[in-house]
Amino acid sequence: MKWPALIGMVALGLVSWAGFRLWVPPEVVQPIQFPHKTHIELNLECTSCHERAEKGSVAGRPPTALCLSCHSAGEGTGEIKKVQAYEKGGEIPWRRVWRLPDHIFFPHRTHVVVAKLKCQTCHGPMETLVKPPARPLKTLSMEDCIGCHEKAGASAEKVAARARGPASGIRPLSTDCNSCHR
Ligand code: HEC
Ligand code: HEC
Ligand code: HEC
Ligand code: HEC
Ligand code: HEC
Numbered sequence: 689m690k691w692p693a694l695i696g697m698v699a700l701g702l703v704s705w706a707g708f709r710l711w712v713p714p715e716v717v718q719p720i721q722f723p724h725k726t727h728i729e730l731n732l733e734c735t736s737c738h739e740r741a742e743k744g745s746v747a748g749r750p751p752t753a754l755c756l757s758c759h760s761a762g763e764g765t766g767e768i769k770k771v772q773a774y775e776k777g778g779e780i781p782w783r784r785v786w787r788l789p790d791h792i793f794f795p796h797r798t799h800v801v802v803a804k805l806k807c808q809t810c811h812g813p814m815e816t817l818v819k820p821p822a823r824p825l826k827t828l829s830m831e832d833c834i835g836c837h838e839k840a841g842a843s844a845e846k847v848a849a850r851a852r853g854p855a856s857g858i859r860p861l862s863t864d865c866n867s868c869h870r
Contacts, residue, residue: 715822715823716783716784716785716820716821716822716823717783717822718782718783718820719770719780719781719782720767720770720771720780721767721819721820722767722819722820723817723818723819724814724815724816724817724818725815725816725817725818726818728814728815734807734814735800737749737750737754738750738807740796741796741797741800741807742796742797742800742801743797744795744796744797745793745794745795745796745797746796747796749780749782751779752771752774752778752779752780755771755774755780756771756772756774756775759771759772760772760775785820785821785822785823785824786811786824786827788828791869791870792868792869792870793867793868793869793870794868803840810826810828811824811825811826812824812825812826813825830868833868834863837863838863841863
């Protein structure tokens with residue numbers, strides 16, 4: 689191969705790599721400008737609205753009926769008028785912001801109930817938002833997932849318990865490819 693061609697290919701490679709690194713996901717626009725901050729100040733728990741986070745893999749969005757339990761009184765204006773438009777039925781078409789590639793398995797319940805992690809560890813300060821996030825406040829790379837799993841499984845107590853086998857009740861920690869890649 690001639691040198692100019694090789695240099696050209698290397699340059700092309702670098703440009704597409706840079707383009708890939710600089711690519712940011714498009715901003716997500718939600719149908720209603722829901723403010724997390726206002727609702728957390730009412731002393732609602734994260735799981736009052738995202739109750740499935742304690743029960744299964746997916747955290748889910750609150751049913752519109754829950755919003756209407758507070759917002760159906762009177763004739764609302766602005767954003768509240770938009771919420772009331774769902775009084776006849778139907779769910780607000782919220783769009784996903786956090787999303788891993790489809791082949792990754794992420795169970796909320798294990799992290800929220802079993803590992804007792806705070807939502808903010810992975811999602812950042814959601815309670816400060818006055819409008820929906822256009823992009824994730826924080827993202828997790830594979831290294832972040834595995835890094836925490838290694839740390840969580842590294843205590844002498846857990847290592848000893850695991851050595852006693854399944855009877856210890858401590859599950860093997862998931863640094864195994866198949867536990868996350870399915
Ligand atoms: C009054 C109900 C309510 C409460 C309380 C609430 N949320 Fe939400 N949450 C929503 C709604 C509605 C959306 C969709 C609109 C948006 O993104 O703001 C949402 C979206 C989210 C998303 C983005 C989900 C996605 O699509 O990727 C995360 C993450 C989240 N909430 C975390 C939290 C955390 C953490 C707390 C507690 C600090 C919390 N929420 C409390 C109603 C609530
Ligand atoms: C426990 C009662 C309660 C629930 C449940 C609740 N809200 Fe609210 N919400 C409030 C209160 C109180 C305020 C602040 C006063 C106001 O603006 O009405 C507020 C404010 C808002 C605002 C800002 C209003 C503005 O004028 O900018 C929006 C938008 C909103 N809520 C949407 C929702 C949506 C969507 C849901 C369901 C996911 C929801 N709320 C669930 C009580 C609630
Ligand atoms: C260990 C990290 C971690 C913790 C802790 C965590 N999440 Fe998540 N959350 C994620 C990841 C990763 C995704 C994307 C999952 C996917 O695409 O399959 C996600 C997605 C979501 C979504 C949107 C998709 C869905 O499942 O409905 C909501 C809403 C959400 N989380 C809310 C919460 C709430 C509320 C809490 C606390 C009760 C919480 N999360 C705790 C990592 C976490
Ligand atoms: C801050 C710490 C932390 C982060 C970040 C984290 N995890 Fe975990 N995860 C844990 C702990 C702790 C457990 C084990 C809970 C137990 O069984 O005691 C666990 C367990 C799991 C399990 C096994 C579930 C089961 O029921 O056997 C899977 C799968 C998993 N995590 C996937 C992920 C993925 C994918 C990510 C990144 C998107 C992630 N985790 C990020 C702490 C974390
Ligand atoms: C604790 C969970 C976890 C474990 C264990 C894990 N991965 Fe991943 N892996 C992820 C997540 C999450 C991503 C996606 C990261 C992103 O989108 O930024 C990923 C992405 C990848 C990718 C890039 C492809 C893609 O979809 O972006 C490859 C290749 C990969 N993993 C291979 C492996 C191999 C091989 C192992 C075992 C040695 C392994 N992973 C173990 C969570 C995990």
